[in-house]
Amino acid sequence: MASYVVMVPKEAGAGDAVLVRDGFAFLAFIVPFLWFLWHRMWLEAAAALAAALLLGTLGTVQGWSAASTLMSLCLSLFLGLEARGLRVAMLRRRGWRxxxxxxxxxxxxxxxxxxxxxxxxxxxxxxxPLPELPAPPAKTAGRDTGPALGLFSYPGAR
Structure with missing residues (x-):
């Protein structure tokens, strides 16, 4: 079973809720820029595009192609793992709860x-309705049978 985070807007009805599945987003791993655009996450899409262009440019530098490929794979893995969490954060920024x-x-x-x-x-x-409580017992004349000093009673002491 999967977990779904339910996000609701402040001033709309229950039918306007958005359910965001928790877990790995495969399309965000493959094409993060398009995934962010599809979900109207403009800032995240711009950041993903800038990072991809930066890593692509770094890959053209002599001796950095392997490192650029590894960093690009790590970035894609990170975005695939965190894309849905970023979507929940974006909805919170827009006033959803x-x-x-x-x-x-x-x-x-x-x-x-x-x-x-x-x-x-x-x-x-x-x-x-609350149940009827029995009446407290009536006090008898003579000794007080209640506790002394709040701890226990002393028999025979008055």
């Missing part, structure tokens, strides 16, 4: 579970 986390096998099941939990949350649970 995190409603919670839903676990499901796929996106449709996650949306169904979210809606079910949302509507269960809106229905207040019925409140049961």
């Amino acid at each position: 995190q409603w919670g986390v839903v676990e499901a096998d796929n996106g449709a099941d996650a949306e169904t579970r979210y809606m079910t939990e949302l509507f269960d949350e809106e229905q207040p649970a019925p409140v049961a």
